[in-house]
Amino acid sequence: MEASPETKQPEKEVIGVFVCHCGTNIGGVVNCEKVAEIASQIPGVVVSKDLKYACSDLGQEEIRKAIKEKGLNRVVVASCSPRLHEYTFKNCVEGAGLNPYFMHMVNLREQCSWVHMKEPELATGKAANLVKMGIERSRLSTALSPREVTVEPSCLIIGGGIAGIQAALDIGDKGFKTYLVEKEPSIGGHMAQLDKTFPTGDCAICILAPKMVEVARNKNVEMLSYSEVVDIQGYVGNFTVKIRKKPRYVMEEKCVGCGVCAEKCPVKVPNEFDMGFGSRKAIYVPFPQAVPLKYTIDRENCLHFKTGKCQLCVKACVNEAIDHKQEPEEIELKVGTVIVATGFDVYTPTRKGVYRYWEYKNVITALELERLINAAGPTGGHLVRPSDGVEPQRIAFIQCVGSRNLKIANKYCSRVCCMYAMKNSQIIMEHSPDAEIAIYYNDIRAFGKGFEELYHRVREDYGIEFIRGRPAKLTKDPVTENITIRAEETLLAKITEREFDLVVLSVGLIPNPGTAPVQKMLSLPVSDDGFLAESHPKLRPVETAIEGVFICGCAQGPKDIPDSVAQAKAAASAASTLMIKGKHIVEPLYANVNEELCVGCGLCAELCPYHAIEIAEKDGQSKAVVTEALCHGCGTCAAGCPQHAINQLQFTDQQLMNELTAALAAKNSAGGE
């Protein structure tokens, strides 16, 4: 459908005014008959009536009848807030053959009768004035039609952690083409690094690996690992995406993942997947269950790249999969919907902080602990201290590191640290029943299903000690490298000093650095905490301010695996709804350029938060051109144009000024007409 205002405008306004009593909601304060009577005097008004309930079938019938009988070309309904019933009355007038955009609503309930309940006379005067404002504005209404855009039946998912994987599975299973883009060599995200998962203690990789395999096998899912999104243009239903596949220097089609190359590779470097504790080769897979199971050469450390000499992997590979000359590859995709599932990163303790993470070897983070107790980790699941490789007996956890702390500006609770500290305490106790574990906490948050039960279990069955208090100072014994924690135990009202073999910092969750570029490309709003913002905290939890773009998992905020999966399923469902319909209706609120007035200065293009305006050459002159599908209808361009050459449909300068003039022309400013 074409979206421009219709050329044929009715010559003269034939206006009908309907003043609703809303039972006694309006009628109990405002004298509706009088308001209708005053409105009937205004030029152009041919019908002015008060109705008991305008929104009822009877009321709507009355409006439709008047349109037909009197040939109304403007309808002003003075009733409740347009946020409530605008749609109802637009439908109503359309039923009588009038373009719905000729209906205008005036708010007499929420913004008049309900807020001036003790001043019926003034309220009546104000109501009459509000109706006049509506009439004057409606004179300039134009016939419009909502625009329909088609929605490409395909989805781009950015981030291959558990949230992205789950969303890809759900959308792929519904039959839509899905692209799953992951920047690392393997999908899996943080969950792949964890040992067991609270509250039930399932092994993380055991429940994750089958899903990783499933998503790789799904016919509708195209996995683009070791790839990054470099550009996204377009709008709901029609996004054009540029993806850069980084060179692995190993041909994916030829590599069978046998690992002979890595056996032969002479370069050993710390493995980032193991948080630097274990080592890997310069040609590697990050972990044995990696998907895709394809080797990657780390260019920075590869001897071939450093010296140009080494060819050991090339010689070892019987499939001739290694290609040191591989170049990055650019892929362009068209998708209808986008899901951002870029996850989180763990907070890194500050260099100068009291916990001495950078100084003391026996102070580690919780994610490092996950690798040290993991059967597939560098120590085979045998927990040892970094300083001497000895099994620690006395272990302390310090909670809320990087969370709930105003000083470092992370005010929020990371929502998983209480539970992962308990889970890991339990795992340690199962391995070494004689260990002594203390958890220094501020408040325990065990709010989820089965969480409180775990809290009780670790206290009562495993004897984990919970100490309320934030440690003030950590010191190291120069010989043993044991750590002494000095803290005020607030429940005992005592300052204590206790010695431990190992201290684990329960670090909080922060936005993944991979989120920011995607956030900028899509102009996604961010919440105060730095995570991506949903469009409504309760009712639109996975939608964003950008239509067709959805968020899930820790990209939206810290959360555990069950919540990440639930959100992923919600985002998949929301994206699928759009794709199943195949089209999307856009309200005609967009900006409109008057080319005669436009001088092509480009200020509007700069103001537009959606890159919807471009300056283009037209007959040798620069003019602003609006891509209507990209325009969200905020009107900030119209407010900024020095030439008044750009306007917003339904909210034109003239319409707003008509309203203003009618408001200020009222005789009595407290009341009205």
Add this chain to the structure above:
Amino acid sequence: MTEMQFEPKIIAFCCNWCSYAGADLAGVSRFQYPPNVRIIRVMCSGRVDPSFVIEAFKQGADGVIVAGCHPNDCHYISGNQKAATRAEFLTSFLEEVGIDPSRFKLEWIAGSEGEKFASTVKRMVEEIKVLGPLGSEVL
């Protein structure tokens, strides 16, 4: 008009997503405020051209409020930031032409802040009553 009778005319431009919703909530919650205000609905506080505000004063408004979503909450990402920049300009402009800049206010009112909407209007009406009709400060 004697001073006792002075009833200020106040125009409030409210963004659809937060402040207009906040005004609706004031109604739903029955928070009472004086009837001197006329709300003009815009989609975003970023839609309010400074010339609208100047025009309002020209046509006899005694006070003008521009109300939008709190910082970072704008439905259109950054419209309220633009409103804030324009408000700075307006404030100095009004000062220059001899209109008391406190006749103009930029307010952040969320959809959940019905109480704030009501109290903002109340306060504005009281303050302007003290200032007197527009023009009393122009010597």
